[in-house]
Amino acid sequence: MTRGLIAGIVLIAATVLVSLSTFYTVAESEQVVITEFGKPIGKPVTKPGLHLKWPFIQEARFFDKRWLEWLGDANQVPTRDKKYIWVDVYARWRISDPLRFFQRLRDEMGAQSRIDDIIDGETRNVIANHNLIEVVRSTNRAFAETDEMKDVFEAEAMQSVQLGREKLERMILARASRVMPDYGIELVDVRIHRINYVEAVRAKVYDRMISERKRIADRHRSEGQGESAKIRGKKERELKGIDSEAYRRAQEIMGKADAEAAGIYAAAYGKDAELYRFLRSMETYKTVLDKESWLVLSTDSELLRFLRSSDGR
Amino acid sequence: MAGNGRFGRETEDPLGDMLRRLREVPRRLGLIAVLVLGGVALYSAYYQVEPDEVGVVTRFGRFVGTTPPGPHIKWPLGIERVQNVPVERQNKQEFGFRTVQAGVRTEFGRDSGTEAESLMLTGDLNVANVEWIVQYKIADPYRYLFKVREVRATLGIMSEAVMREVVGDHSVTELLTVGREAIALQAKESLAALCKRYEMGVDIQQLVLQDVDPPAPVRPSFNDVNEAIQERERAINEAWAEYNQEIPKARGSAEQQVQAAEGYAVERVNRARGDTERFLALQGEYRKAPAVTRTRLYLETLAAVLPKTGRRVIVDDKLRSVLPLLSIGKEVSP
Numbered sequence: 001m002t003r004g005l006i007a008g009i010v011l012i013a014a015t016v017l018v019s020l021s022t023f024y025t026v027a028e029s030e031q032v033v034i035t036e037f038g039k040p041i042g043k044p045v046t047k048p049g050l051h052l053k054w055p056f057i058q059e060a061r062f063f064d065k066r067w068l069e070w071l072g073d074a075n076q077v078p079t080r081d082k083k084y085i086w087v088d089v090y091a092r093w094r095i096s097d098p099l100r101f102f103q104r105l106r107d108e109m110g111a112q113s114r115i116d117d118i119i120d121g122e123t124r125n126v127i128a129n130h131n132l133i134e135v136v137r138s139t140n141r142a143f144a145e146t147d148e149m150k151d152v153f154e155a156e157a158m159q160s161v162q163l164g165r166e167k168l169e170r171m172i173l174a175r176a177s178r179v180m181p182d183y184g185i186e187l188v189d190v191r192i193h194r195i196n197y198v199e200a201v202r203a204k205v206y207d208r209m210i211s212e213r214k215r216i217a218d219r220h221r222s223e224g225q226g227e228s229a230k231i232r233g234k235k236e237r238e239l240k241g242i243d244s245e246a247y248r249r250a251q252e253i254m255g256k257a258d259a260e261a262a263g264i265y266a267a268a269y270g271k272d273a274e275l276y277r278f279l280r281s282m283e284t285y286k287t288v289l290d291k292e293s294w295l296v297l298s299t300d301s302e303l304l305r306f307l308r309s310s311d312g313r
Numbered sequence: 314m315a316g317n318g319r320f321g322r323e324t325e326d327p328l329g330d331m332l333r334r335l336r337e338v339p340r341r342l343g344l345i346a347v348l349v350l351g352g353v354a355l356y357s358a359y360y361q362v363e364p365d366e367v368g369v370v371t372r373f374g375r376f377v378g379t380t381p382p383g384p385h386i387k388w389p390l391g392i393e394r395v396q397n398v399p400v401e402r403q404n405k406q407e408f409g410f411r412t413v414q415a416g417v418r419t420e421f422g423r424d425s426g427t428e429a430e431s432l433m434l435t436g437d438l439n440v441a442n443v444e445w446i447v448q449y450k451i452a453d454p455y456r457y458l459f460k461v462r463e464v465r466a467t468l469g470i471m472s473e474a475v476m477r478e479v480v481g482d483h484s485v486t487e488l489l490t491v492g493r494e495a496i497a498l499q500a501k502e503s504l505a506a507l508c509k510r511y512e513m514g515v516d517i518q519q520l521v522l523q524d525v526d527p528p529a530p531v532r533p534s535f536n537d538v539n540e541a542i543q544e545r546e547r548a549i550n551e552a553w554a555e556y557n558q559e560i561p562k563a564r565g566s567a568e569q570q571v572q573a574a575e576g577y578a579v580e581r582v583n584r585a586r587g588d589t590e591r592f593l594a595l596q597g598e599y600r601k602a603p604a605v606t607r608t609r610l611y612l613e614t615l616a617a618v619l620p621k622t623g624r625r626v627i628v629d630d631k632l633r634s635v636l637p638l639l640s641i642g643k644e645v646s647p
Contacts, residue, residue, distance in 0.1 A: 027374035028459035050373035066462045067511055071470065090470045092511060136434050136481040143436065143484040144491055165478055189510070193474035195434055195481075202440065206530045209439050209485075213534035217541035224545030228552035235556040239563045246567030250574030257578030261585035268589030272596050278607065279592070282614040291623040298628055302608065303615050307627070 021055035031065045033098050034058050044098040063098040064108070067188065070115050076198060077124050083132040084201050088194035089123050089172070091115060093180070093187050101184030114183060115176075119190060122175045126168050131159070135195060138164040165192065358389040365401035369454050370394070376455060398454035403518065406469055408476070409444030410523070432528065433477045439485040440531075444523040445497070447472050447504065449515050456514025464513055471511070472520075475503045488525055489535070497522045 025048075026032050032045040036058050045051055046065065053060060070091040078084050093115065095101045105111045127135060140160050163171075173190040180187045197205055269276040289295065299308050361384050362368040368380040372393045380395075387393040409431025413420040431442045449468065451457045457464060479500045483492045501520035508515050527535045599606045619625060 025374040028371060028376045028455075029462075030374070047375075048371075048373075049375035064462060066460055069463050069467055069470075090474065092467075132438065136438065137436050138478055138482050141436075141482050144487050165481060191471075191474045192477070193470050194429070194477065196429075196432055197434070197440065205438070205440055206528065209527070209531045210534040212439075213531065213538050217534070217538045220538065220541035220545045224541075224548035227545070228548040231549065231552035231556055235552075235559060238560055242560070242563045242567045246570040250570045253571065253574040253578050254581070257581040260578075261581045264582070264585040264589050268592050271593070272599075275596055275599055276592065279595070279610070282610055285614055285618045289618045289622050291621060293622045294624045294626065295619065295622045296626045296628060302611055304627060 018055050022052055023050055024053065024060045025050055026062075029064060029066050030062050031095070031098050033061045033063065033102050035061060035102075040099050040102060046098075061102060063095050063101065065094065067092050067094050068108070070112060070119070072116065072120055072123070074194070075120060075123060077127045079127055079132040079135065080129055081131045084198040085127075085132065085135070086194065086196045086198060087123060087127055087135075087192060089119060090191055090193050091119055091176075091187060092189040093185050095184060096181070096186035097184035099184065100182070104183045105185075111183065111185060115185070115187075118176050118179060119172065122172045123190075123192075126172050126175070130163065130168060133159050134161055134163050135165055135168060135192070137161045138166050140164075168192075354389040356389075357391070358386050360385050360387060360395045362395075362397055363399075365399050366397040367400045367454055369396045369398055369458055371396075376459065379454060396458060398451055398457060400451045400454060402450070404449050404451075404465075406447045406449075406465070406472065407444075408446065408469070408472060409442065430473060433480050435480055435485040435488055436482050437484040440528050441480065441485050441488055442524070442526045442528055443476060443480060443488070444525070445472075445476060445500075446519075446521050446523060447517065448519040448521075449517050451514060452516035453514030456512050458514075460512040460514060464515060467511070468508070468513065468515060471507050472500075472504055475507060476500050479503065485527065489527070493522055493525065 024032070026045055028048045030048070032051070034041045034045065034053055036054075038059075041058065045060075051060075070093055072089040072091075074086045074088045076084060077087050093111075095111075101111070105114060138161075169191050173187060176190060177187045196202070297304055299305060360368065362380055362382045364382045366382060368385060370377050370380060370387060370393055372388065377393070385395075387395060409423070409427050411422045411427060413422040428442070431444050433441060433443055435441050447468070461467060479496050480488060483496055488496060497520055501517055504520060505517040508517060526532060
């Protein structure tokens with residue numbers, strides 16, 4: 001009885017062991033290479049679910065089927081126009097041929113370091129062969145320019161872009177992809193996710209930005225002064241115009257009145273000039289003579305001739 | 314006897330007793346094992362999906378379907394497995410800053426790590442600090458789980474790449490002023506397209522630009538530009554104010570001048586008319602007796618004038634030498 005019990009336990013344990021070694025599950029995110037004594041056997045298993053293999057002699061090696069991440073170290077690279085920049089690149093890749101991948105690289109650690117080598121190198125090559133502007137910009141889109149911004153941009157920033165960032169990224173991808181199939185890797189995308197000036201260049205760029213802004217500010221200020229001077233000039237001109245126009249009209253009106261008055265006087269006084277002269281003289285005496293005046297009168301005069309004799313002779 | 318017998322029975326055959334008990338152990342063990350196994354099976358057959366989640370069921374690793382929120386039964390003991398994916402939850406990632414503590418007054422943190430995220434080159438080769446957030450939902454749990462590893466980190470890197478690509482095509486002025494919305498929109502669209510390409514199973518809901526600043530060392534000069542714009546506006550406004558003050562005044566005084574001239578004209582003509590009417594009236598009478606009238610007028614005038622004059626000297630034209638005798642100076646000095 002006891003022997004039977006022990007045998008039963010052993011049997012169950014063996015069955016469990018054998019079945020554990022025989023059955024294996026492949027998850028949706030996995031793919032499997034079966035090896036026999038370390039040597040890959042048959043096609044890789046990519047279908048998820050429950051699968052069978054020979055127990056003990058065969059071994060299942062699991063690989064990821066998903067899109068995997070690769071993040072490069074920041075690289076200090078000079079561009080063709082000798083600008084030193086930090087470039088961070090990321091890539092998306094997957095194990096497209098797990099068998100080859102297993103043979104060449106063994107595991108993801110190996111793959112990561114291999115991708116490091118390849119993409120870093122290609123990134124350097126591509127960046128070093130192009131100007132900074134090609135790395136930064138994607139299109140030749142014109143910047144929205146306000147009037148005061150004109151001529152402010154550096155000539156460098158205004159260069160037209162031959163390829164642009166996206167094409168450069170594709171160039172890196174294409175070059176790196178040439179060797180990848182050999183490792184059982186499919187490279188699906190390479191992208192630059194950070195670019196920055198190295199510290200020394202950044203300081204210079206800041207200086208340039210400051211002087212650029214200063215130019216814009218100066219332009220605004222002088223524009224303000226110019227504009228206000230223009231308005232003041234307009235004001236002066238209009239003031240002079242208004243004043244002189246008023247003067248002209250006043251003179252014209254007064255002249256006409258003077259002429260009319262002169263006409264009236266002439267018409268009236270012309271009838272008897274002698275009388276006018278006399279009357280006018282009389283009027284004038286009244287106003288001209290005052291208490292400061294000396295009047296020397298002859299007894300011959302109309303008034304005083306009777307002083308000499310009553311007959312006035 | 315009975316008590317003794319009982320005691321005796323046990324001591325009679327101790328080996329048989331033990332064997333009997335031992336034989337009962339596996340039977341009980343089996344029962345316990347079955348019970349435990351059944352309990353575990355039942356327990357592992359039950360699962361629950363929370364209201365904001367969906368359950369993704371895999372059988373032996375193979376995807377078989379999704380289940381809605383609520384209690385559910387599955388094959389136990391690892392045959393079927395469930396992963397709950399929060400599809401209704403709004404996820405958020407921050408770039409260039411981190412919310413330290415959300416609340417009424419939210420605290421934000423920034424350090425060299427977030428600065429590395431936010432510092433970027435603009436299309437005119439300037440540098441700007443751009444902070445933004447991305448909100449997303451898991452739209453396709455299958456893809457989210459089985460197509461991409463490390464979705465959250467991947468999305469972060471993608472978002473940075475896309476934002477730099479878009480900002481790299483705009484000038485710093487656009488970024489800081491007129492281009493903000495366009496940039497956010499374009500970045501969102503690019504990011505959504507990239508998510509689709511990478512089969513992330515993620516739906517980008519919103520991409521919002523937060524603080525967008527020039528880097529700290531150049532910030533004063535950007536402020537100076539704003540000040541200069543204000544100054545320009547002020548100078549222009551002041552000039553217009555002066556203009557508006559002086560021109561109407563000048564128009565008023567011009568009108569006054571003209572009116573005065575009109576007044577002068579009326580007066581002048583009226584006076585002329587008055588003077589001449591008077592003259593003509595007088596002349597009419599004068600003609601009737603010229604000599605008498607003339608003499609009368611002359612004498613009247615003298616009568617009016619003479620009392621007003623200071624000194625009057627009367628000379629006889631026959632006495633020629635009278636003038637030198639007059640001490641004129643003495644008379645004049647007051």
